[in-house]
Amino acid sequence: MNFEYSDRSLALQEKLRAFMEREVLPEERAYEEFTKENLWQVYPKMEALKERARAAGLWNLFLPKNYNEFSPGLTNLEYAPLAEIMGRVLWSSEVFNCSAPDTGNMEVLAKYGSPEQQEAYLHPLLKGKIRSAFLMTEPAVASSDATNIEASIVLEGDEYVINGRKWWSSGVMHPNCSVYILMGKTDKTAARHIQQSMVLVPANTPGVKVLRPLEVYGMVDSPHGHAEVLLKNVRVPKENMILGAGRGFEIAQGRLGPGRIHHCMRLIGAAQRSLELMCTRVATREAFGRPLKDFSSIRQDIAKSKCEIDQARLLTLAAADKIDRHGIKEAKELISMIKIVCPQMCCNVVDRAIQAHGGLGVSQDTPLAGFWVYGRTVRIADGPDEVHMHQLGRNLVRKIS
Ligand SMILES: Cc1cc2nc3c(=O)[nH]c(=O)nc-3n(C[C@H](O)[C@H](O)[C@H](O)COP(=O)(O)OP(=O)(O)OC[C@H]3O[C@@H](n4cnc5c(N)ncnc54)[C@H](O)[C@@H]3O)c2cc1C
Incomplete structure (x- = not known):
């Protein structure tokens, strides 16, 4: 393992930090207020921020090196610290065209899309002109086991007919969301891992009905949101199948590795900023005749948080390095480990920071409440904690016993 950042990554880190200070942080509160009051509308300064980020060469940084023509071509290890910097403001990744689920969808299209699919969807996504969604989870089945997915994709003549509820x-709620990558089953009689396929569904296809936005602890995450979507006899050309029928699982495996590094590094950024906010707060506030910083319990909280953040960062960098040098398959265990460690670490650190802030910590006047919700939801999304522990435990017993 070699965690020395390359000169290219160091230069981008410096540039990104300066951009965040100058352009993003001053907009943080205004963005939150606007999106609460103007549901499903894009923050008016977002396009200008994107333009400036692009002009500064801070664009599509997530896209790995084999897609050079669209991006600076960074390795996962080079990109990881940049994702951490973006994680310091919940919504900032979009400014750099580095936000989920577009990043995963772009990687799928770059890796597996046909030239026609790339022209229609990948190129506009890379330019930040459209946004996208990934439709796998279904209310009717335990979707942490993707083999349970029930949506059907049936070939009829030159079209696939799709039925299901996601x-x-x-x-999906974002006004620029133009295309979905949908996972469903093309052959329910095939072997367990070749029943699934991924197909491109333009958002405006007849039969697609967005039923409602879902709330996360009472928040709707406008403008992108999280939606329930009904698909009834939705017809798409058979050319919209990605890679080929029955290859959905294979695509899913390739999609999730780097995406987990991104989430984990953003969570580390959120935790690191929470720790900094906690230190600043306790240094300037007094209770019972002493600054809060002098209470032993507060010092312990700060010390524990620093240890946990640095442990999580080193583990995540190890996973990024392993993907770069040995591929996603070889890095599987480390990817599970960071997915188990980082969201819980973020929840622990942010929770301590909230406690040290008192009532302010749960209010809208700091980013802490939003950070906690992010950490909490990533313990479920992209594979719940227990699923990763189940797989990691099984593999270790097989390997070691
Ligand atoms: C904010 C947010 C955003 C999301 N975004 C997307 C998205 O863009 N696209 C998409 O398709 N999905 C998305 N998801 C869905 C997410 O990926 C699923 O919720 C997740 O995979 C779990 O599936 P489920 O909700 O059906 O839970 P279930 O599969 O019903 O699981 C419930 C619980 O059972 C337990 N469990 C499951 N397996 C095991 C096991 N092996 N051992 C022990 N316990 C176990 C876990 O505690 C788990 O949380 C998002 C979820 C959230 C909260």
């Missing part, structure tokens, strides 16, 4: 489809 939910937690992040991004």
Whole structure:
């Protein structure tokens, strides 16, 4: 393992930090207020921020090196610290065209899309002109086991006919969301892992009905939201199938590795900023005749948080390095480990920071409440904690016993 950042990554880190200070942080509160009061509308300054980020060369940074023509071509290890910096403001990844689920969808299209699919959807996504969603989870079945998915994709002549009900489809509510990558079954009689397929569904296809936005602890995450979507006799050309019928699982495996590094590094950024806010707060506030910083319990909370953040960061960098040098398959265990460790770490650190802030910590006047919700939901999304522990435990016993 070599965690020395390359000169290219270091230069981008410096540039990104300066951009965040200058352009993003001053907008943080105004963005939150606007999106609460103007549901499903894009923050008026977002397009200008995107333009400036693009002009500064801070664009599509997530896209790995084999897609050079669209991006600076960073390795996962080079990109990881950049994702951490973006994680310091909940919504900032979009400014750099680095936000989920677009990042995962772009990687799928870049890796597996046909030239026609890339022209129609990947290129506008890479330019930040449209947004997208990933529709896998279904309310009727335990979707942490993707083999349970029931949506049907049936070939009829030159078209696939899709029927199903999806939910937690992040991004669907965004006014620029133009396309979904939908996972469903093309052959329910095939072997367990070749029943599934992924197909492109333009958002405006007849038969697609967005039923409602879902709330996360009472928040709707406008403008992208998380929606419940009904698909009734939705017809798409057979050319919209990605890679080929029965290859959905294979695509899902390739999609999730780097995406988990991104989530984990953003969570580390959120935790790191929470720790900094906690230190600043306790240094300037007094109770019972002493600054809060002098209470032993507060010092312990700060010390524990620092240890946990640095442990999580090193583990995540190890996973990024392993993906870069040995591929996603070889990095599977480390990817499970960071997915188990980082969301819980973020919840622990943010919770301590909230406690140290008192009532302010749960209010809208700091980013802490939003950070906690982010950490809490990532313990479920992209595979709940227990699923990763189940797989990691099984693999370790097989390997070691
Ligand atoms: C904010 C948010 C955004 C999301 N965005 C998307 C998206 O864009 N697209 C999309 O398709 N989905 C998305 N999801 C859905 C998410 O991926 C699923 O909720 C997740 O995979 C779990 O599926 P489920 O909700 O059906 O839970 P279930 O599968 O019903 O599982 C419930 C619980 O059972 C337990 N469990 C499951 N398996 C095991 C096991 N092996 N051992 C022990 N316990 C176990 C776990 O505690 C788990 O949380 C999002 C979810 C959230 C909250």
